[in-house]
Amino acid sequence: MSRRAIPAVLLVLIGLIGMVVVGRDATERETPFFAATGGTWMPAVGASGSLTGSWFCPGVPTSGEGVGGSVVVSNRDAAQVVGRYMVLTEEGVVADESFTVGSWTQTTIDVDALTSAPFASVVVEIEGGGALVEQRAEHPLGDSVAACSNDTSDTWYVADGYTLGDSVETLILTNPFDEPVVASLRFSTEAREAQPGQFGGFTVPPRSVRTIRIAELGARDEPIIAVAVETTAGRLVVGRAQEYNGGGRFGYDISLAAPALRDQWWFADGERSEGVTETYSIYNPTDEEVEVTVFFGGLPLEASAVNEGDPIVVPPLRAVIFDPTENRSGDVVDGGAGEGDDAPDDSEAAVDGEAEGDGEFPELQQASTDLPEGRHATVFSTLAQPSIVVERVLTRPADGSISTSVVLGAPPRPDGFVPNTWHMGIGPTEPTEDALIVYNIDQVEAAITVSVVGPDGPSAVPSLTDVPLPSGSIITVDLVDPALIGREIIVVSSSRVFIERSLPRGNDLPGRSGSWLLPQSG
Template sequence: MSRRAFPAAILLVVSMIGIVLIGRDTDPAPTPFFSETGGTWMPAVGASGSLTGSWFCPGVPATGEAGVGGSVVVSNRDDAQLVGRYMILTDDGVVADREFSVGPWAQTRIDVDATVPDPTAFASIVVEIDGGGGFVEQIANHPAGNSVAACSNDTSPTWYLADGFTVDGSIDTLVLTNPFDEPVVANLRFSTEERESQPGQFKGFTVLPRTVRTIPIAELGARDEPIIAVSVEATAGRLVVGRAQHYVGGGRLGYDVSLAAPELRDQWWFADGERNDGISETYSIYNPTDDDVEVTVFFGGLPLDAGVEDLDPIVIGPRRVVVFDPYADPTITGPLAGDDAFTPVDGDEAGDDGSGDGEFVDFATAIGEIPLGRHSTVFSTLAQPSIVVERVLTRPAGESVATSVVMGAPPRPDGYVASVWHMGVGPTVATEQALVVYNIDQSDATVTVEAVGPGGPSVVPSLSEIPLAPGSIITIDLVDPDVLGQELIVSSTSRVFVERLLPRGGDLEGRSGSFLLPASN
């Protein structure tokens, strides 16, 4: 097992802790299944606090092609049988509506594409759990790599994505799910390297009741684009938005399906980041508001003598996206924030593709020599929630590369950061450095991994009380047979953020990244 720790600068940790403590009102408890919900956090375990727990998955491919498909895993975290029902939705409407049960401390897997009667681009699943005593994740299967994503506790009228990519024929697809009985009417905007646009055909577009609608980004006129940020804002109703990204060139390879962000935040945290030979690491920061936003970047988990310089706040103009590369030479393409030369393009004036003139993306300056090895990153506005941040990591994979895109994790609006994280989908084969754990506190801690079996959670002896220094990062190998193919619980004596790096599946080398689900209390 690898237990690699990286000491952090104490002053940096103190600064970040101060950021975390900025809080707002606590989330209201969600209401029952298929009703409007009010949660504002990331997908979390035990978040509903109601008679039922509802989970809305971003969608999996169901084309019927070889190697393409998906499933949903329901984990029962209780010593009583779990019962519930699920619906599978496609562009044709509800194609399955079935009851299910899960034994105590067990899991069940719903094979989505096998249940869909006719091939379709994407199918979404909505799961209702009586009593709310479980959690749900999805697995999207593709020849370019499998991808795991948490399902959402809530629907929302707004959804945001900071990073999209269509270079060299890469395919970026929005997956919009309306699980309710009334139509959703929404507006879609996107920002690319050259423009901000609201295409005419996506003003007031409709997602029919209990259906899935897919939108290839190329339909927006955004072809061969290195960066595409998207906002979906419903004027009537609530929905769920996911993104499927198939990278086929432009320095990126792989497949990823994940949730969009349902709300803007003032903080986004990343446990994993790495500087090493052959690794590309960038962060896309999207400001879909009407005002300039100043964003501060902090790096954690670094040696005390790292010598990383403070970075002036990155100023992001209204409805703009910034690509931050920690290692690049300082380069700016496009106007500075607030530059009068930039004019947003309206789809009605520009045509259906929303094409227009002007450059649009800033590439932010580097901050000095970040040492080789792992680091964490946090982006903060120190103001009102106004941004979305995604990380794109491309690492060597055998003779090729593997790209993974991960949305950052926000603290809960009341400032809470979990010390317990749940993982229903883990590796089925021995995997080194499968977990990345970042201690945000300035105190020594220990981390323990439990495997959930028929008798409930039990500590894995080889993964018990792993030392975790103040403000440091460790990676944890999942190679013990007791953890393979099992639901896992990662507990720390401090507040932590936890990401997983799972094998892409099949004969593919490389990893697919995603966050575990935090415990809500």
């Protein structure tokens, strides 16, 4: 894979993140502590040895009408894990059970076997904290994997809601506590912002789930609907269930909303290829206009002018759609004599790289502002205070059909930490090429190693040990070794990386569903 260049704008972004080095010196005996992930962040795996760990899942469909869901608890330690889970629905608690997970193994909670409610959420408490928790939603439009949250929040945001055609967006609000939560909801499109009267101050009962269909708020046939849920009393977990079925999209996704606004959002997977549609929904729920800078990573040197486009202006209380295939700069960056009125009539390129006369030089090739074919990473930054949420929607051709997947961007941790170790509890159930997309954010040559967690703990996969990772590059990793199928895996890089997974949708459907691995917090 060729070496990648990095324009000045990324240097600014990297400078904002900072260079955080986390020591991992082994000690003979660890002191237990309460789990922490460095403040409100994306779902993450804490250090082993913590006293407790709480996981709040965004919810799965459980009606039994060709849909279902499960929660997978992965023990990444040699000691047995003891825990307890609650299954919550609109009717309240329908299950409250203890469980154990043996050394270096997994256990699955079959949620739809416990209830036939439209949606159910699961809260998992781990004694010892040495586990990670993810959920799988099953649906005729495709399966969807998502991490469960480490914490609740008093604010949640969704940037990309969609109700074109027969598409349905449903918010899943979970109150895992003993007291009612009072919240308000407002939504924005490209043209307007509104707060439906019935959601100016509504209640989510204790230990229960409440669902809201966005179309019922008067937002039908919208290509983008962004939502803000803010509590005035208590804290919630908010998930978004999205059925894509029309308007050029087809698929299913359940994932966590964003618990906070950020000034940066990173994406490892992006692709410009024939038949692929890639858009980003940017939501600004603040009262001030925001300028958003876009950087594309993992590109060849000749494509550096792609990053010289103008910022995206997002009005207050609005959502906008950004298509990276459009030329944003409006002007071609001139690398030599141009074609305008000021260009000399005889400024022709020399044949075979030779000048036509003494002292004359061939016309330099103009730098392209078009995003090149192939994969790329994308970074959105306000270079200001946290004020936006960004989600990516990728629709790819799939054996005569299409497959749509939506992914919320990944932020660096509030203290600037970007991990080099990522965990995946739910992986492919069959050999899968290009299952991992790895973006090296550092300008250093690096390497990654993929380990599989077995009965004796993690062990490196020989064919995936010290895989070269060029500076500032993107690589994809095939998970085709039978030892990897259905097992927890750990990816360790010698540089800081962002890693997405791309899993088959299941249900005999072609195409993929995207989501993040879980970063290790340190």
